[in-house]
Amino acid sequence: MPVTGPDQKLVTMAVTGGYAGVHQELILRGDGTVHTSDKGQPVVRRTSAAQFKELRTLLGDPALAEVPSFTMNMGAADMFQYTLHLNGRTVITDRSSDDHPALDRLIQALSDLLPE
Secondary structure (H helix, E strand, C coil): CCCCCCCCEEEEEEEEECCCCEEEEEEEECCCEEEEEECCEEEEEECCHHHHHHHHHHHCCHHHHHCCCEECCCCCCCCEEEEEEECCEEEEECCCCCCCHHHHHHHHHHHCCCCC
């Protein structure tokens, strides 16, 4: 995945829902900066070289191409919904399926960058 700089969005992720009404957003840019917000409060920081390499590796996993665009347990309540824009597509999941470990690894690595 080529890196072109601060204008390139490698991935965006929004986390919404849950009992407390979470609304967090994250944008990972091509220069290694991470733009996050938690209910509208923006924070910008830079990933470490190791974090950025790991994220780029996770984003390049060919198994992500096999992930369905929509995997939600419609009978569950108060689940978090993850909406990701990556590699020219949108994926919406509540992580209730164990069938997509590449997606789970990516979501976990991105979630580690969200505000506490």
